[in-house]
Amino acid sequence: MNLTSDQSIFWHYGFVVLNGTIVTTWVLMLVLALGSKLITRKLTTDGETSRWQAALEIIVTGINTQIQEVGLSHPERYLGFIGTLFLFVATASLCTVIPGYTPPTGSLSTTAALALCVFVAVPLFGMREQGFLGYLKTYVEPTPIMLPFNIISEVSRTLALAVRLFGNMMSGTMIIAILLTITPFLFPIVMTALGLLTGMVQAYIFSILAAVYIAAATVVRTIKPPRPVRSLPIH
Numbered sequence: 001m002n003l004t005s006d007q008s009i010f011w012h013y014g015f016v017v018l019n020g021t022i023v024t025t026w027v028l029m030l031v032l033a034l035g036s037k038l039i040t041r042k043l044t045t046d047g048e049t050s051r052w053q054a055a056l057e058i059i060v061t062g063i064n065t066q067i068q069e070v071g072l073s074h075p076e077r078y079l080g081f082i083g084t085l086f087l088f089v090a091t092a093s094l095c096t097v098i099p100g101y102t103p104p105t106g107s108l109s110t111t112a113a114l115a116l117c118v119f120v121a122v123p124l125f126g127m128r129e130q131g132f133l134g135y136l137k138t139y140v141e142p143t144p145i146m147l148p149f150n151i152i153s154e155v156s157r158t159l160a161l162a163v164r165l166f167g168n169m170m171s172g173t174m175i176i177a178i179l180l181t182i183t184p185f186l187f188p189i190v191m192t193a194l195g196l197l198t199g200m201v202q203a204y205i206f207s208i209l210a211a212v213y214i215a216a217a218t219v220v221r222t223i224k225p226p227r228p229v230r231s232l233p234i235h
Helices: 020-040 051-070 079-097 108-130 132-140 144-182 186-218
Strands: 009-013 016-019
Touching: 009 020, 016 020, 020 051, 020 079, 020 108, 051 079, 051 186, 079 108, 079 186, 108 132, 108 144, 108 186, 132 144, 144 186
Parallel strands: none
Antiparallel strands: 009 016
């Protein structure tokens, strides 16, 4: 059993390598794209809705509510990006029930790519809400001395996103592989169920953290001047 899909090499030519991570990532992207196309092609607001539409509405409403609770006043603007992150990570985890499947989120290259998407999306959303100069001013607030620390914070949280998701998914796969060697029947089933739960939790945490970072970048900061202090009359 491969601990990471990077170990599965399907084609290699020079420095170009087609491994399991690339294949499973593109397969998941294709499944999500075709699934969304098939489900949304017959959406209706009148009469009885299909089970697929009802399930889709539950998922969209849930993600929309979570985005709003984070502090984003117009969640529909961020639903496409944050919802896609959640569905990709969640689907990658749910597919672990398929024999021989290794989730691409167990590879650092995939989690780093997802974290880089968040790294690019945060300033883009921030500039759209506050303007180019308005967003750049946030790096020197409350004082220009904070500029290097704010830049380090942007880079470190991106690294933390990638390593956190990779570590949790990788550890789950490793534990299942060890237990499969020791006890090939009962424990792997239990750990697979726990792995599904862990994967869903990680999908939720990853998407919520992305929403929090976007909310921090899009909130317009207004600094109110201090209220004047009235001096008491001296008699």
